[in-house]
Amino acid sequence: QxxxxxxxxxxxxxxxxxxxxxxxxxxxxxxxxxxxxxxKRIKDAGQISFETVPYLDPEQIKKQKKSDIYSIGVLFWELSSGKKPF
Known part of the structure; x- marks a missing residue:
């Protein structure tokens, strides 16, 4: 989901x-x-929230589609381990 x-x-x-x-x-x-x-609309995305740095794709400064997908991976890791990242 x-x-x-x-x-x-x-x-x-x-x-x-x-x-x-x-x-x-x-x-x-x-x-x-x-x-x-x-x-944001994808074309307007650019500002990073420092509160959620552990969930950000370290390879990207701009938060685009790939970064949302990276965040999903971190969420799945958190769910499977029961621990917050980093």
Whole structure:
């Protein structure tokens, strides 16, 4: 569900820019994304939130599609390990 939600955003030209465990909600067995305050149209994305640095793709300064996908990977690691990253 999480991957599908991000894919939907990206297909509509939006990057979330703030994916972390506090912004993933579960309601009645359904995943919901929260906090779109940093979300941008892909062409406008560029500012980094330092609160979520562990979730950012270290290879990119600009938060684009690849960085949202990197953040999903970090979230999956957090889910499987039960620990916050870094």
């Amino acid at each position: 999480l991957s599908n939600a991000i894919n939907c955003l990206h297909e509509n030209g939006i990057v979330h820019k703030d994916l972390h465990s506090n912004n993933i909600l579960i309601h009645q067995n359904s995943i919901k994304l929260a906090d779109f305050s940093l979300s």
